[in-house]
Amino acid sequence: MPTARRLRRPGWRDTRLLVGALLVLVSIAGGVRVVAALDESTPVYAAARPLLPGQEIVTEDLVPVNVRMEAPLAHYVDATQALAEGTVALRQVGEGELIPAESLGSASQAHDKTVTVPIDPATAQTFTVGTVVDVWVSRRDPDQTGTAYLEPELLLSRAVVARTPSTSNGLGMGIGRAAVQVVVPADRVGDVISSVDQEAKVTLVPAPGAAG
Numbered sequence: 001m002p003t004a005r006r007l008r009r010p011g012w013r014d015t016r017l018l019v020g021a022l023l024v025l026v027s028i029a030g031g032v033r034v035v036a037a038l039d040e041s042t043p044v045y046a047a048a049r050p051l052l053p054g055q056e057i058v059t060e061d062l063v064p065v066n067v068r069m070e071a072p073l074a075h076y077v078d079a080t081q082a083l084a085e086g087t088v089a090l091r092q093v094g095e096g097e098l099i100p101a102e103s104l105g106s107a108s109q110a111h112d113k114t115v116t117v118p119i120d121p122a123t124a125q126t127f128t129v130g131t132v133v134d135v136w137v138s139r140r141d142p143d144q145t146g147t148a149y150l151e152p153e154l155l156l157s158r159a160v161v162a163r164t165p166s167t168s169n170g171l172g173m174g175i176g177r178a179a180v181q182v183v184v185p186a187d188r189v190g191d192v193i194s195s196v197d198q199e200a201k202v203t204l205v206p207a208p209g210a211a212g
Contacts, residue, residue, distance in 0.1 A: 041066040043079035044098055051093040051103075054110045057083060067098070077101055112183045114162050115192045117202045124165050124178035131161040131206060133182065135192065138201040149201055155191060158207050159184050180204065 048063040055061075064079035077083075077099045090105045117135070127133070135156040138149035163181040182204070184192055195202065 041068050044076040045079045046098050047093045047095050050095050051089040051099070053089055053091055055089045056107075057087045057089060057104060062099070065098070075101060077104060111186045113186050113189045114181050114183050115189055115196075116179050116181050117192065117196055117204070118177035119180055119202050119204055121165070121176070121178035123204065124180050127161045127164050127180060127204065129161055129163065132158050133161060133204040134207050135159050135182065135184075136203045136205055137195045138203070139195070140199055152201075152203065155195060156184055156188055159204075161204070 043064050043066050045062045046065045048061055051057065051061060062077075062079075062083075083104070086107055087104050088107050088110045089103060090110055091103050093099055093103050134154060136152045137155045138152045141148040141150050159182040161180060162183045165178045165180070182192075
C-alpha cells in the first residue's frame with residue numbers, strides 16, 4: 001500500500017508563501033500611494049467677501065481653502081504664508097473666488113498708473129522692464145516756424161519702465177517713434193499725457209544710481 005504523505009506546516013522558505021507575502025506588501029504600498037494622490041490638495045486663499053481695488057486686505061477678508069491645483073501655485077495666494085502688512089487689492093475679486101497672486105500688491109502699486117510715451121526707437125531698445133528712469137521733455141517752441149523745441153526740462157523723477165517694444169510684440173507709435181510704458185504716480189499722469197499730446201519730445205534717462 002502506498003505510504004500517505006504527511007502534511008507539513010509551511011515555513012518562510014516556502015516559495016509560494018514568500019510570493020504571497022510580497023503581493024500583499026505591493027498591494028498595501030499601492031493603496032497608500034492612491035490615498036496620498038487623492039489628498040494632493042494645496043491650501044490657497046479665497047475672498048471671504050468682495051475685494052475692491054485699493055482696499056487694504058486683512059485676515060477677515062480671506063478664507064483658506066484646499067484645492068487640487070492644476071495651475072502652478074504661484075498663480076494664487078499661498079494660504080500657508082502670512083500676507084505682508086499693508087497689502088492692498090490691485091483689482092476686484094469676487095466673494096468666494098480664489099485670489100490670483102497678481103491681484104494683490106502694495107499701496108503704491110494701487111495708486112500708480114501706466115502711461116505710454118513715444119521715444120526714439122534706438123533708445124527704447126536700451127531699456128528693460130524694471131529700469132528706473134527720469135522723464136525729460138523738450139516742448140515745442142511756439143515762436144519758431146517749423147519743428148523747433150525748447151530746452152529740455154525734467155518732468156518726472158524715478159519712473160519705472162513697465163514695457164518696451166521688445167516685450168510688447170513691436171509696440172510702436174508712428175514712424176520714427178517707439179512706445180515705452182512707464183509707471184508713474186497717479187497725480188502725475190496728467191502732466192505726462194499733456195506733454196505727449198502737445199507733441200513734446202520725450203527722453204527717458206536712467207536715474208542716477210538706479211539698477212536696471
